Amino acid sequence: MGTWDIGPFDNDTAADLAGDLDEAALEEREAMIRGVLKRAAGSADFLGIYDGERAVAAAALVVDQHPDGEPACLNDGPSAPLPELPADLRMLAVDALDQVVSDRSELAELWAEAANWSKWRQDITRLRDVLDPPIPPQEEALFEI
Structure with a gap:
C-alpha cells in the first residue's frame, strides 16, 4: 500500500x-x-484497494x-480547477464510501491492520456525514398524547 x-x-x-x-x-x-464513484459504488463483489483509494479521493x-x-x-x-460538480454526485459518493468501509473492501481490510485505523475510519465518516448528515436524535416530546 503506497500510503x-x-x-x-x-x-x-x-x-x-x-494528476489525471x-x-x-x-x-x-x-x-x-x-x-470512479460509480465503479466503487457498483462493486458487487470485492472492492480492490486501488478502486477504494480513488473513490475516497x-x-x-x-x-x-x-x-x-x-x-x-x-x-x-488536483491543482487544476474542477467544474462545478452536480448535486447527484453526493449520493453516489456516499454509496462509494459505504463500499470502501464495507467488509467487502480490500482497503478497509488493510486499514483494519494499521495502528491508525480508527483515525482513517473517522475521516471517511466525516466525509460521508457532510454528504448525508446523520439524523439527530429525537428530543422527548414536550407534551404526551
Whole structure:
C-alpha cells in the first residue's frame, strides 16, 4: 500500500487520480470523477484497494464543493480547477464510501491492520456525514398524547 498518511490524497493511487484530472480537459473532469464513484459504488463483489483509494479521493472532491464541506484536498489534490460538480454526485459518493468501509473492501481490510485505523475510519465518516448528515436524535416530546 503506497500510503504516506490518512488523507484522501495521501496515497499513490489518489495522487495519480489528481494528476489525471489535471491533465484532462475541464469538460472531462466531472465524468472522470463520476466514473470512479460509480465503479466503487457498483462493486458487487470485492472492492480492490486501488478502486477504494480513488473513490475516497473522488468523494473528497465532491465534499470540497458541498456548501457544508471543508476543503479536504488542499495540498495533494488536483491543482487544476474542477467544474462545478452536480448535486447527484453526493449520493453516489456516499454509496462509494459505504463500499470502501464495507467488509467487502480490500482497503478497509488493510486499514483494519494499521495502528491508525480508527483515525482513517473517522475521516471517511466525516466525509460521508457532510454528504448525508446523520439524523439527530429525537428530543422527548414536550407534551404526551
